[in-house]
Structure formats: structure tokens, C-alpha cells
Amino acid sequence: MKIKSLLLFALIVFSYNISIAQSAHLVTIGEPERLYSKILKEERNIWVQVPESANATTNHPNTYPVVYVLDGGEHFMSVCTVINQLSPGSVPEMIVVGIETSENRTRDLTPTKVKEARGSSAWVKESGGGERFTNFMVEELIPYIDNTYPTASHKTFVGHSFGGLLVVNTLINHPEVFNNYIAIDPSLWWDDEVLTNDVTDKLSSETYTNKSLYISISNPLPPDTEKDLEALIKDQSMNTEGLRALHRFSTTISEAGKSPLNFKYKYYENEDHGTIPLISIYDGMRFLYPWYKMSGKLVDVIQNPDTSTEALKKAFDTRFDMLSNKLGYQVSPEEEMLNNLGSMFMSNSPEKSLGFLEMAIEYYPNNANGYEGMSDYYESQNDIKNAIVYAEKAFAISGSEDHKSKLEKLKNE
Incomplete structure (x- = not known):
């Protein structure tokens, strides 16, 4: 129950943060x-x-x-x-x-x-x-x-x-x-x-x-x-x-x-x-758009501790295939949501965390965020070798000082 409440809170905060970001620049009519x-x-x-x-x-x-x-x-x-x-x-x-x-x-x-x-x-x-x-x-x-x-x-x-x-x-x-x-x-x-x-x-x-x-x-x-x-x-x-x-x-x-x-x-x-x-x-x-909001069924799949990576990906594919069919163009899961869920489940459900981060990379292969999350995942599992591999990929895409520092830190461990 605690995980479900936390998940729902995380999804609400995600949507709220997006709307707040938009509200800073609602429209400039001029x-x-x-x-x-x-x-x-x-x-x-x-x-x-x-x-x-x-x-x-x-x-x-x-x-x-x-x-x-x-x-x-x-x-x-x-x-x-x-x-x-x-x-x-x-x-x-x-x-x-x-x-x-x-x-x-x-x-x-x-x-x-x-x-x-x-x-x-x-x-x-x-x-x-x-x-x-x-x-x-x-x-x-x-x-x-x-x-x-x-x-x-x-x-x-x-x-x-x-x-x-x-x-x-x-x-x-x-x-x-x-x-x-x-x-x-x-x-x-x-x-x-x-x-x-x-x-x-x-x-x-x-x-x-x-x-x-x-x-x-x-x-x-x-x-x-x-x-x-x-x-x-x-x-x-x-x-x-x-x-x-x-x-x-x-x-x-x-x-x-x-x-x-x-x-x-x-x-x-x-x-x-x-x-x-x-x-x-x-x-x-x-x-x-009664069908657009994330359904309780999908939330149950996400929060169920027994959900396998395959079942998780299937549930997401089902939802976003439905959205794509309804709207008439390709709709993908939000990258930030996938990364946030991957981070949230990292300590108590590593397999589920891995599934979210794999989806983040699959849907957004040219963005550094998923690779950074995957590096964090492997570090949390004490697999420093793979943590370095994904940190290198994140840095290669972004070239940012943050990713460079993280990579150097991992190599010194």
C-alpha cells in the first residue's frame, strides 16, 4: 500500500511539475x-x-x-x-x-x-x-x-x-x-x-x-x-x-x-x-479524452511487487499503442516519468527499476538521461564496471561537466 501511495504521489507530482513549467510561459500574444x-x-x-x-x-x-x-x-x-x-x-x-x-x-x-x-x-x-x-x-x-x-x-x-x-x-x-x-x-x-x-x-x-x-x-x-x-x-x-x-x-x-x-x-x-x-x-x-489519463490497471501493474519486466513493458506498450491509435500518431511514454520511476524503484524493486530504465533508453536512445539513470542503477547494485559503461554513454551524448564528474568518480572507486 505504501508503494502504491508513493507511486500515485510521484505521478501526480510529475504531471504537476510539467504544468507548472508551462505556466511560466503560458503564452505571449503581443x-x-x-x-x-x-x-x-x-x-x-x-x-x-x-x-x-x-x-x-x-x-x-x-x-x-x-x-x-x-x-x-x-x-x-x-x-x-x-x-x-x-x-x-x-x-x-x-x-x-x-x-x-x-x-x-x-x-x-x-x-x-x-x-x-x-x-x-x-x-x-x-x-x-x-x-x-x-x-x-x-x-x-x-x-x-x-x-x-x-x-x-x-x-x-x-x-x-x-x-x-x-x-x-x-x-x-x-x-x-x-x-x-x-x-x-x-x-x-x-x-x-x-x-x-x-x-x-x-x-x-x-x-x-x-x-x-x-x-x-x-x-x-x-x-x-x-x-x-x-x-x-x-x-x-x-x-x-x-x-x-x-x-x-x-x-x-x-x-x-x-x-x-x-x-x-x-x-x-x-x-x-x-x-x-x-x-x-x-x-x-x-x-x-476519458481514455487518456493513466488507468488504475496500469498503476496496479506498476506497483505490484511481483510484476516482471516483461509484464511491465507489455502494459506500457498496450497503453501507448492505444493512445497512438486513438490520436492517430505515435505516442511514447514521457522520458522523465520513466526515469523517475526507474529511480524510485531502484532500492526496493531492482528488476522493475531496470525495466523502466531500459524503456527510457529504448524510447529515447539519443538522450543522456536514460543512460545516466542506468549508470545509477548499476552503481546501486555494486556493478561499477557497467555503471562506468553507461556513465561514458551519458557523457558522450551530453558532454556536460556533471556527467564528466560522475564518470571520473566511478573510475576512482
């Missing part, structure tokens, strides 16, 4: 990048956060999933904050791209053109540019991000209100573009709920295998009035139009039961349209 779009015929501001680990010489992935966020001026920092808090323990580290859509929102984010909406025609006369904006993202923005930053193919699309409307439209009509979709209180009332029509038939396609959609629904009424969802969907006033449309869309998908789409919707009785984004981003990210 002037946003400006990208000219031939499709939109205008410049567009974007903000990009790359995980701090990308600047490290060791212990980081080669590429990162990407989250694209509409209304970047409002929601970019919220998404960054949530991901920085949850990664790398509960969600992957990710690149975040915020897209400026504060001007011409009705033009850019509505998928169909209408003559009138909510009793007025003036504000919707330029509506229906959503497909063109999607083309801008697919043909210009995403290729630019892929060519400029260390991106993986795994992508998430986040939008609020009209942005959420475009997120849902993209899922329905262009499902191949993103893996995950978070629609925050989306305006699905648009155009007489056009996206709800035939949604069941479209989402039954196998195209939606391994696709996920999270929808949040706010309470449109004042906080001291009605909160019960069943009562609200029976209300026929303009105040509840958006909620009723969202509920119809969500229950249509949920009750169809034929779609391979991974779907969840949640009603937030104490949040309004303006307060719902942050909690939706958090809950949405947790919904998308």
Missing part, C-alpha cells in the same frame, strides 16, 4: 499573427500557443494535436488555460489556434443565407458565408498551421454561439476535417433549425466513426426564475427558442441510436449564454 486569405479576400488575425515542452531538448513529443477556436479574441485564452491545467495528465499537450471572428460574424459563421431572423432583415443580409469560411480554414489556415508548427493530424474544433453553429455544420457536412467538435450553446435555431433536418440520416454514416461531439446548453432565463429543463422546453416564448432548438437537435441524435458518433450534450441550469463557455471547454475536453 501582436497577433495576420494571415491573408485569398478566399475571404481579407487579412485575418490568429493567435497560436505551442506547448512549452516543444522548446525542450528532451522529453517531448515530435508533434502535437491542434485545437482551432473561433472567436479567438474571446475564447483563445480560456482554451489555453484549460489545456495547460489538464495536460499532460488528463489530456494531451496541444497547440491552440485562435481565429478572429469578431467582425462579420453573421457573414462568416452562418451556413445558410436567410432573408430574416428574429424579426429583422438588416442584420442578416450578408448571412450564409459559413461554407466559404470553412474553405478558408481547410485550404488556407490549416495548411499554414501545419507548415509552420509541429502539428499532428488530430484536430479539435471549438465554437460558441454562431461559432458553435459553424462547428456543428462542419461536423455534419465536412466530418473529415476534424476529429473532435465542441459546440458551446450553438445557435441551432438558425434558419428554422436547418441543421436538425435529416441529421439522423447523415450521422448514421460510418464516416462518423471515431468522431466526437460535445454540446452545451445554457439556461436562457434569469437565475431566479425557471431552471427545470422539462419546463423550459415546453415554453413557447422567444426567450427559450434557442434552448428548444438545441434540445431537439441533441435528443434527435441521442434517440436515433444508429450513429457511430461519440456524442454528449449537457444542460447547465446555472449558466447563461455569456458564462457558459469556460465550463463547457473544461467539460468538453474531459469528455473527449
